Amino acid sequence: MSNATVLRLQGITKRFGSLVANDGISLDLQAGEVLALLGENGAGKSTLMSILFGHYVADEGSIEVFGAPLPAGNPKAALAAGVGMVHQHFTLADNLSVLDNVIMGTEPLWRVFSRRAAARARLLEVALRFGLPVEPDAMIGSLSVGERQRVEILKALYRGARILILDEPTAVLTPQESEALFATLAQMVAQGLSVIFISHKLGEVLRVSQRIAVLRGGKLVAEARTAETTQAQLALWMVGHAVDAPQRRPAKSVGDAVCVLDHVSTASAKDGGQDHSSALREVSLTLRAGEITAIAGVSGNGQVALAELLCGTRRATSGTAQLMGRALPPSPARLVQRGVARIPEDRHAVGVVGDLPVWENAVSERLRSPVFSRWSWVVRRAAARLHARRIEKAFDVRGAGLMAPARSLSGGNMQKLILGRALLAPEQAEDADNKKYPTRAPRLIVAHQPTWGLDIGAVAYVQQQLIAARDAGAAVLVISDDLDEVLALGDRVAVMHGGHLGEARPAAAWTREAIGLAMAGATQQQPGAGALQ
Amino acid sequence: MMRLERRHETSRAALMLAPIGAVAFTMLVSALLVLWAGAPVGRTYALLLQGGFGSVFAWSETLTRAVPLILTGLAATVAFKARLFNIGAEGQLFAGALAAVAVGGMHGGTGFELAPWLLFPLMMLAAALAGALLLLGPALMKNKLGVDEVVTTLLINFIVLLGVSALLDGPMKDPTAMGWPQSVSLQPDLELGKLIAQTRIHTGLVWAVSLAVMVWAIFKYTVLGFDIRAMGANARAAAFAGVPVTRTVVLVALLSGALAGLAGAIEVAGRTSYVTLDMSPGYGYTGIVIAMLAGLHPLGVIAAGVFVAGVLVGADTMSRAVGVPTYIADVIVAASLIAVLVATLLTQYRVRMK
Numbered sequence: 029m030s031n032a033t034v035l036r037l038q039g040i041t042k043r044f045g046s047l048v049a050n051d052g053i054s055l056d057l058q059a060g061e062v063l064a065l066l067g068e069n070g071a072g073k074s075t076l077m078s079i080l081f082g083h084y085v086a087d088e089g090s091i092e093v094f095g096a097p098l099p100a101g102n103p104k105a106a107l108a109a110g111v112g113m114v115h116q117h118f119t120l121a122d123n124l125s126v127l128d129n130v131i132m133g134t135e136p137l138w139r140v141f142s143r144r145a146a147a148r149a150r151l152l153e154v155a156l157r158f159g160l161p162v163e164p165d166a167m168i169g170s171l172s173v174g175e176r177q178r179v180e181i182l183k184a185l186y187r188g189a190r191i192l193i194l195d196e197p198t199a200v201l202t203p204q205e206s207e208a209l210f211a212t213l214a215q216m217v218a219q220g221l222s223v224i225f226i227s228h229k230l231g232e233v234l235r236v237s238q239r240i241a242v243l244r245g246g247k248l249v250a251e252a253r254t255a256e257t258t259q260a261q262l263a264l265w266m267v268g269h270a271v272d273a274p275q276r277r278p279a280k281s282v283g284d285a286v287c288v289l290d291h292v293s294t295a296s297a298k299d300g301g302q303d304h305s306s307a308l309r310e311v312s313l314t315l316r317a318g319e320i321t322a323i324a325g326v327s328g329n330g331q332v333a334l335a336e337l338l339c340g341t342r343r344a345t346s347g348t349a350q351l352m353g354r355a356l357p358p359s360p361a362r363l364v365q366r367g368v369a370r371i372p373e374d375r376h377a378v379g380v381v382g383d384l385p386v387w388e389n390a391v392s393e394r395l396r397s398p399v400f401s402r403w404s405w406v407v408r409r410a411a412a413r414l415h416a417r418r419i420e421k422a423f424d425v426r427g428a429g430l431m432a433p434a435r436s437l438s439g440g441n442m443q444k445l446i447l448g449r450a451l452l453a454p455e456q457a458e459d460a461d462n463k464k465y466p467t468r469a470p471r472l473i474v475a476h477q478p479t480w481g482l483d484i485g486a487v488a489y490v491q492q493q494l495i496a497a498r499d500a501g502a503a504v505l506v507i508s509d510d511l512d513e514v515l516a517l518g519d520r521v522a523v524m525h526g527g528h529l530g531e532a533r534p535a536a537a538w539t540r541e542a543i544g545l546a547m548a549g550a551t552q553q554q555p556g557a558g559a560l561q
Numbered sequence: 562m563m564r565l566e567r568r569h570e571t572s573r574a575a576l577m578l579a580p581i582g583a584v585a586f587t588m589l590v591s592a593l594l595v596l597w598a599g600a601p602v603g604r605t606y607a608l609l610l611q612g613g614f615g616s617v618f619a620w621s622e623t624l625t626r627a628v629p630l631i632l633t634g635l636a637a638t639v640a641f642k643a644r645l646f647n648i649g650a651e652g653q654l655f656a657g658a659l660a661a662v663a664v665g666g667m668h669g670g671t672g673f674e675l676a677p678w679l680l681f682p683l684m685m686l687a688a689a690l691a692g693a694l695l696l697l698g699p700a701l702m703k704n705k706l707g708v709d710e711v712v713t714t715l716l717i718n719f720i721v722l723l724g725v726s727a728l729l730d731g732p733m734k735d736p737t738a739m740g741w742p743q744s745v746s747l748q749p750d751l752e753l754g755k756l757i758a759q760t761r762i763h764t765g766l767v768w769a770v771s772l773a774v775m776v777w778a779i780f781k782y783t784v785l786g787f788d789i790r791a792m793g794a795n796a797r798a799a800a801f802a803g804v805p806v807t808r809t810v811v812l813v814a815l816l817s818g819a820l821a822g823l824a825g826a827i828e829v830a831g832r833t834s835y836v837t838l839d840m841s842p843g844y845g846y847t848g849i850v851i852a853m854l855a856g857l858h859p860l861g862v863i864a865a866g867v868f869v870a871g872v873l874v875g876a877d878t879m880s881r882a883v884g885v886p887t888y889i890a891d892v893i894v895a896a897s898l899i900a901v902l903v904a905t906l907l908t909q910y911r912v913r914m915k
Contacts, residue, residue, distance in 0.1 A: 341801060361803030370801075378801045383794040388787060392802035401784050409782070 032059045034222050035080075035111075035191055040089035042075055049075040050086070051246040057191065062213055062223045064233040064254070066266055067243035068483040069439065073226050076243070077193055081113050082106045093191070112189025114180045116196045122169035126162050127151060130183050154185050159215045173326060174205035181212070192216070193224045198232055199509065202326055203544035210236045228266075229512075230259045242266055267484050279498065279519045283317030286472050286503035287338070287356070292347035294333045308333045309527035310347065315472060315503040320494065321532055322518025323507045326547050330527035331507045332373070335476035338505065339363070339370045352471065364393045369450035369470035369502075373477045375439065379446045382435030386427065389434045390416035390449050399454045415455070419448030423493075440486030443478070447493055473497055473504045479513060491517060511543060525549045575908045583900035590896045591889060600883040612878025613871030619878075621760035625832065627863075627870035629654070629841065631769040632824035633848025634855065634862040635776050636692075640817035641849075642780070642857050644793040645700055645810060649714030650821040651845025652721035653692035657822025658829045658836045659725060659744070660684075660691035662733065665830075666745040677750035684751060685826055692822020693815040695721070700814030704807055718845070726838055735835065744836040753831040763831035770863060772820065777859035779816075789813055821845060850898050856905070869894050 035057035042050040050072045057063050067073045078084045080091060082103040091098040093109040120129050131147045148164050155162050160178050168176060177197060184192055194213075198206040213223055213236060227233050233240060234254060242250040242265040250265040294308040308330050315321055325331055336342035337349065340360035349356035351366060363370070370393075372378040380389045391412045396404045400412050416430050423444040427437045437445060453468050475494060479487040494517060498504045506517050507524075514521055515535065522532035523546035530546055592602045613623050633650045640647035647653075665684035675683070699713035728734075729742040753763040780786040788809040791799035800806050824844065833840050851869055855861030876890030 339801065340803075359803070360801055361805070364803060372801055377795070378797050381791045381795045381798045381802070384787075384791060388791075389802075392787070392791065392804075395784050395787060396803070404784060406783055407787065 033057070034059050034094055036092040037076070037080065038090050038092070040076060040079060040086045040091070042072075042079060042084060042086050048246045050079070052089070053243070053246075053248045054089075055241055055248065055251075057222050057224065058239075059222055060217045060220050061239060062217055062225055062237045064237035064240045065224055065226045065243065066228065066230070066233050066240055066262060068228055068266060069481045070483065071243040071266075072246040073243055074195070075246075077113070077195065077224070077226065080106065081111060081193070107187055107189075110188055110190035111193065112184025112187060112191065113193045114177070114184060114195065114197060116199055118176050118180055120168045120176055120179060123167065125165050125167055126171075126179050126182075127164040129168055129179060130164075130186050134187060151182065151186060155182060157219070158185060158212065160185075160212060173200045173328065174202070174208065177201070177209070178212075189221075191222045191224070193226070195226045196228075197225070198227070198229065200327060202547040203511065203540060204548055206232065230262050230266075233262070234259060244268055263484075277495070277499075279319045282319045282519075283501065285314045286317050286352055287313075287315040287505075288348075288350045289313045289337075290348045290350075292337065292344045292349050294337055294342055295345055306330060306333060307527050308337065308344075308529075311527075311529040313522070313529060313532065315505055317471070317501050317503050318498060320498050320504040320506060320517050320519045322514040322521050322535075323505070323524050323529070324511060324514040324521060324543050324547060325507075325509070325524035327509045329524050330529070331476065331509075331524055333527070334524070334529070335373060335474060335507055338368070338472075338474040339372065339476075340368075360393070361396060365397075367468070367471035369473045369497075371443075371446055371450055371473070371475040371478050373480070373507075375442050375446055376435075380434040380437075380442060383433055385431050386420075386425070386434050386437065386445065387413050387416035387430040390419050390430075390445060391454075393449055394454060397454070411454075415452075418455075419445065419452050422452055423448035424489075440482050440489075443482060443486065443490060447478075447490060451493065451497060469500055470497070470502055473502050474507075475505065476507045477509065478506065479508075479510070487513075511540065514543070515540075523547055579904035579908050580901065583897060583904040586900040586904075587893060587897040591893050594889060594892060595885055598885045598889075600885045605879055605883050605885055608879040608882050609872070609875040611875070613873075613875030617757070618760060619874065621757055621762040623867060623871040623874045624766050625761045625763070625870075626874055627866045628763075628765040628769045628831065629824045629828050629844045630847055630851055630870055631773060631863055631866035632820055632827065633844050634851030634866050635769075635773055635848075635859060636817045636821035636824070636845075637849045637852035638855065638857050638859055638862055639776060639789070639820065640696075640813060641852055642793045643789045643809065643813040644796065645703070645813050645817070646711045647696055647699075647714050647814075647817050647821075648711055648849065649696060649699065649717050649721075649845070650817075650824070650848050651841065651843060652714075652718040653695045653818045653821035654825040654828075654841055654845050655721050655725045655836070656691040656695050656825065657688035658825030658840065659728065659733070660687040660822065661826035661829050662744045662747060662836050663687065665747050665751040666733075666835075667748055677748070680748070681751050684830070685823065688822045688826030689819035690822070692820070692825070693818035695822075696814040696818030697811065700810050704810045722838070725836070729836065729838065733836075742838065746835045747829055751830060752834055753827070761832060765827040765831035768823070768827055769866075772823070773859050773863050776816075776820075780859060785809070785812060821848070824848075847894070850894060853898055854901055856901075 033056050037053060037055040040050050040053045041048070053076060065073050075084065079086045082101050082105060085101040093111060096109070098109055099105045127144065127148055130151055151164055160182055162178060162182060168179065171179070177200070181192065197209060201209060217223060225233070225237055237254045240252050240254055240257065240262065241248060242262065244266060290312050291310045292308055293310055306328060311334065323331065323334070333342060337344060340358055340363040343358045351368070357363060357366070376382060381392070391400050394400055395407065400415070401407050413430060419425065420430065425437070425441050425444045425448065427441050434442065434445065450473070451470060473494065478494065479490050482490065494504055494506065506513070508514050518535045520532040521535050521538050521543070523530045523543055525547060526549060595602050595605045611619065613619055633654060636650045636653070637647060661684050664687045665680055695717065696714065699710045699717065702708040702713060703710040726742065729744055733744045735743050735745045753765050756762045756764060756766060780790065788799070788804045791802065791804055792806065792809055796806070828840060829836060847869065851862055851865045854865040872893050873890045876887045879885060880887045
């Protein structure tokens with residue numbers, strides 16, 4: 029491993045209005061090392077990398093790549109200097125081949141014929157050198173997520189990247205695929221490349237990197253050799269104070285089935301049935317009162333369809349879905365009426381209407397109930413604001429107040445608002461005849477990625493609320509890509525793959541490896557068989 | 562190189578300064594054109610202001626012109642707020658005007674034998690319904706089939722205008738009009754009263770202002786208003802929260818189309834008393850400009866409507882006195898729209914030079 033400095037960030041400062049996203053950050057990257065950039069969401073990791081890659085211009089500071097200053101705000105210059113970026117969300121065209129995707133944009137527009145033979149040879153050579161086997165003529169649409177990520181990395185290497193930035197690369201991978209990625213990275217740095225590995229997962233940072241830089245609140249708070257640090261130390265740096273993980277307590281008393289799905293299938297998302305993995309296929313599931321059922325799986329394997337089915341925004345095409353003995357209504361309003369609390373995956377795009385004030389978002393699900401409107405027509409503004417204030421207080425929603433647009437809330441506070449809206453039953457208005465909207469705690473809670481993108485403190489809070497709701501007798505369904513969360517919350521765990529849902533078994537009957545195998549699509553065996561060990 | 566960066570927060574000062582800056586920019590751009598036409602800028606603006614707002618008569622003319630503009634502006638506001646881009650207010654206005662005459666016209670002396678107090682609301686209802694139904698089709702096609710409503714509503718305008726032309730030269734033609742393509746007149750009993758004697762300003766202004774207040778109250782105080790605002794701001798989140806999407810789209814289409822239809826009926830009942838092809842110099846399209854100028858605020862539509870009407874009316878006076886073509890009014894309206902849109906953008910983004 030040589031010690032040449034390939035990248036030097038000096039005093040990078042970036043302000044957005046009054047917010048300082050990056051505050052005088054200086055960082056060096058050596059040739060042949062993996063530097064992990066660790067920090068919570070909002071710590072400034074993405075901003076820093078966006079500056080490096082030229083999407084933003086820093087207010088202060090300079091960047092040197094291989095000793096030469098990098099012009100600011102110019103992604104092409106960054107590419108030319110040998111900086112390659114693999115985004116969390118892939119930028120590949122599904123309907124083109126691997127080779128087409130790799131050479132796209134590398135050839136001059138006015139060249140009449142594409143030099144595909146030369147490009148193919150070069151691609152195969154790069155693939156061989158770094159141990160990233162690909163089939164150049166395969167369509168991207170037919171590849172698994174892990175294979176697509178490989179293509180993204182090859183795309184950067186093909187363009188001559190000597191410094192590779194990976195943004196949360198394991199978020200979409202099974203544990204086994206992550207291992208394969210780590211092996212690839214080791215091979216790359218052994219050949220003198222440098223890698224910046226962005227993550228908020230402590231375990232994999234320790235596993236993959238040689239050095240770790242920790243960002244918090246826009247500042248570089250610590251830098252350490254990986255060998256000389258521990259998980260506890262990293263967590264302390266990252267959060268600034270010690271955080272208690274929510275206490276796992278087994279379910280007290282498991283009650284009756286609240287929601288039963290029997291061989292339910294759905295149409296796939298929006299692509300007219302192209303991608304079958306995004307649809308539900310003959311899914312059977314029973315959710316019981318007083319129990320948390322957690323669904324693990326690599327994202328894109330039907331979790332969205334399952335969540336949307338139970339949130340009323342997607343219909344089943346076959347099979348039966350029952351809620352408390354009656355058919356599951358395919359309508360958000362009627363599900364809320366019947367006591368279903370829903371926490372959507374994407375709080376910005378689905379959870380709240382960002383342009384509308386906090387108080388309207390706090391009652392949006394129940395606006396038609398007699399508590400909040402007369403004859404479902406005129407809004408009872410006083411009652412609505414009173415309830416919004418109760419949510420604000422009970423769930424500790426901090427922001428610029430009830431009148432501010434919901435968009436202005438931080439991710440954690442927005443999630444608390446959504447939790448409060450779903451979980452806190454409104455108090456009966458005096459003159460409201462409230463037969464249709466029960467003013468009691470929810471019977472079923474559907475939480476899709478409830479802690480995604482939240483800081484550790486907010487994660488613990490949200491998880492505690494879900495556990496508390498379970499203890500109060502609700503049936504809870506948690507769908508998550510995060511294996512740690514599945515294991516932290518689930519009383520029973522099931523794994524989703526390709527639109528199929530495996531059997532929900534007690535959490536104690538699973539190992540991480542067994543879940544990983546099931547996530548990758550290994551046939552699930554009967555309980556008691558080998559997969560459990 | 563210039564880049565736009567999103568501001569983290571919008572300051573109150575920026576929100577106050579934006580419209581002032583927009584007006585200043587508009588005056589500046591228009592002044593260049595006035596100079597080019599060889600007229601003194603100060604005098605031209607003074608005449609324009611005087612012609613639009615300088616006397617009781619000027620005000621009466623401006624407000625008369627403002628009535629249809631406020632109504633089509635409201636039609637655009639309701640629809641755009643829900644992200645239903647109704648470009649068809651022009652056609653809906655004509656449909657409303659024709660429906661009004663069909664119900665309340667003299668029919669060559671053989672009209673409906675109903676008392677005016679019964680016939681008047683029927684006439685208004687028919688006009689509102691005609692406009693509403695004209696928008697319902699495109700709205701449902703958008704909702705169910707994903708057909709772009711900008712295209713359908715725009716094209717329906719041409720169909721309606723040609724249809725009106727055919728009717729005015731055919732079944733609805735006034736036999737006593739010496740061959741002019743115009744409809745029969747409205748029964749005199751059904752015409753709107755004058756607000757000021759010896760002027761053209763009529764009680765349609767009261768209608769327009771009341772409807773603006775009604776739309777404002779719907780937006781602010783009703784569940785439907787929430788549905789409209791939520792759907793326009795984020796349709797997915799609105800559907801997730803239980804907003805009945807199809808129902809809301811239908812109601813928005815009916816409301817928006819009805820407002821444009823009423824614009825036509827009130828023009829007929831308050832000003833022209835019969836339908837001709839030139840009764841609207843593009844009020845339906847100008848309504849879109851007014852809605853945008855008002856920032857889709859129903860009460861702002863009143864102010865924007867009066868402003869645009871004043872500029873249009875004032876330009877006539879100014880043109881006679883200093884010889885600058887009246888088209889300067891169109892330039893002022895267009896420039897002010899662009900300036901307001903840019904100013905709004907700049908309250909949310911900052912420009913960085915590199």
